[in-house]
Amino acid sequence: MSEIITRHDAGEAPVAGEHPDVRWAPAEPAPRPRRLWLKIGLPVAAVVAAATVCSLVLIAPGTTAAGVPVGGQTVGMAADSISSRLSAIELSLGEGGPTVSAADLGASVDASALADEAFAGSPLWNVTSWFAEYGAPTVTLNAERAATTLRAALPGAYIDPTPATVRFQDGAYVSTPAVDGTGISLDAISAALASALVAGEPTATVAAAPEAVPATVTTSAAESAAERLNGMIAEAGFYAGDDRAVPISAADLASWLTVEADTSGDFTISADAAAIQLAVDKLPEVVNQDPVTAEVLTSDAGEVLKTIVEGQDGRVLGDTAGVARDFADQLSQGDASYTLPADITPRETVSTVRLAEVDLSEQRLYLKENGKVVDTWLISSGRDGAVTFTGRYSIGWRTPLQDMTGTSRDTGTKYTQPDVPWVMYFNGNQAFHGAYWHNNFGNQMSAGCVNMPPALAKQLYDWMPDGGDVWIHS
Structure with a gap:
């Protein structure tokens, strides 16, 4: 507590009711709070925080991806390191042959995927995954760029393939086959670059012997x-x-x-x-x-x-x-x-049904269309002992001229009749045909067929289609 000091002026007595002259002595300054922890704690916290963040975004020490050291790098930095290492590889085309760079060939890998794999397996915070190796890279080439670079380096190894073609000729389209060319194997180059990348080698060598290069446009x-x-x-x-x-x-x-x-x-x-x-x-x-x-x-x-x-x-x-x-x-x-x-x-379609109708009792043939008679003439059918069988039939095999042979059913004698014209079979060996050897039409004369004058037989032959209807009755 502050100390109170009283003082009376010399020769003066204190007046009743008045306080003596009083003043407050100044207090001693209070001690300041101690903040040393701020001077030390904040930087330490920052370091800890930074370390924590780094452990969450950096790849663990000693880690390699596709043979490239990527420890302590972010995924983006690691991808750049992998791509840069690949681009710098020098490739010799045969022992002592010309040299080209991977960059000249348009070589590339999926560096982002390789870096992602390394970080996923070995983040910095996981001390148990330090010094790990990741990635079996697949190197791809820009085919056009690589071919241009290799052709310039080894022109003698290259012959352009001939593509297959299609052309119109003599009313149809025809193809010409493709012919293979020659060149350096891009697959072999990709494999050599991938091996060099993984091994950390700055150079690689590939055989320079040309191989077949198929045409893009194939024969098939x-x-x-x-x-x-x-x-x-x-x-x-x-x-x-x-x-x-x-x-x-x-x-x-x-x-x-x-x-x-x-x-x-x-x-x-x-x-x-x-x-x-x-x-x-x-x-x-x-x-x-x-x-x-x-x-x-x-x-x-x-x-x-x-x-x-x-x-x-x-x-x-x-x-x-x-x-x-x-x-x-x-x-x-x-x-x-x-x-x-x-x-x-x-x-529209108009249909006509044609019928060759034979009335044996009349010895007459009727030509009918849709039931109406359009023509008629006398015929000669089979004799009594060799009758023409009745029934409904249709025209089968026909021929304009034939030698007929057979055995008469009524006499049992064999016969041969040459050059029988306009023959139309309708029931086994029974047929319509022309007969030039008699003129007794209207009477039964045949061995079972229905015969008629040759000119009328031709008229029937031309009029009646194959499969046409035949009706023989008495």
Whole structure:
């Protein structure tokens, strides 16, 4: 506590009620707090913190990645160290041969992945993982850059390969095979550089003997392209419905197409829309048509036996704006069948059933179409002992001329009849045919066949299709 001092002026007595002259003595200064720990503790904390951070971002001491020391480095620094070490390696092309650097060859490794692997396995904080080795590097080369560098160093080792080609010739696409060239093995160079990198060697040597260098555009690629293009030729056309209304010739199609190999060795197709447009402009006069009714001969069961008139669908071409461009795009994808915008009127079909009907009691043949008689004439059928069998049959084998041999069923005698004309078999060895050896038609004269004058036999031969219906009755 401060000390109180009282003082009376000389010769003066103190006045009642007044305090004597009082003043406070100044207090002694208090001692300052001790802060030595700040002077020492803060720097130590900073060091500890820095060490902690470093242990979390740095690779452990003594660690190598792909043979490159990366201890005490960050992942980014380690990746740079690996790439730099690789780039500096000098490669000798044969013992005592010319030398090129890995950098000249565009050599590279996935340095980031190697550095990541080293840090993941050996972070600085993990003292048990110090002095570890990581990475089996795969060295890749820039093929174009390496070839240029090596060709300049050893020009005699290089012969350019000949790529396979595809060309149009004599109405079809044909391929020419690829021919290998020669050069220095890039795989061997990559392996030599990888070994030198891991071993920490500044130099490497690779055999300089040339080896086969295949063409980028292979024979198989050219053959496949030619096959694909010839398939396009086979189907090429403008289609209206299912009908190829306008076929496209092989020469025309080839004149529209450009076939080239790309840098990967694959063949690509492009088409000239302007050239296609010239063909599109001519489509209306070819595509537009009136319907035509088809005419066919059928059996009574409905089977089509013969087409008399093919018939055709009616067609009216629609708007062709954009057809050339669209077809060009389609051709580039390998599709040469273009479906036109067209209105189709399906053809009608008229069917006719023809029947050769023989009335044995009348000895007469009737030619009928859809049940109506269109012609008739007298015939001669089998004699009583060699009758023509009744029933429903159809025309089988036929021939315009034949030597007939057989045995008469009624007499048992053998016969030979040469040059029998217009023969049409309908039941085993029974047939319609012409007979030039008698003129007694209207009476039973044959050994079982139905014969008639040769001129009428030819008329029947031409009129009745194979499979046509036959009815023999009494």
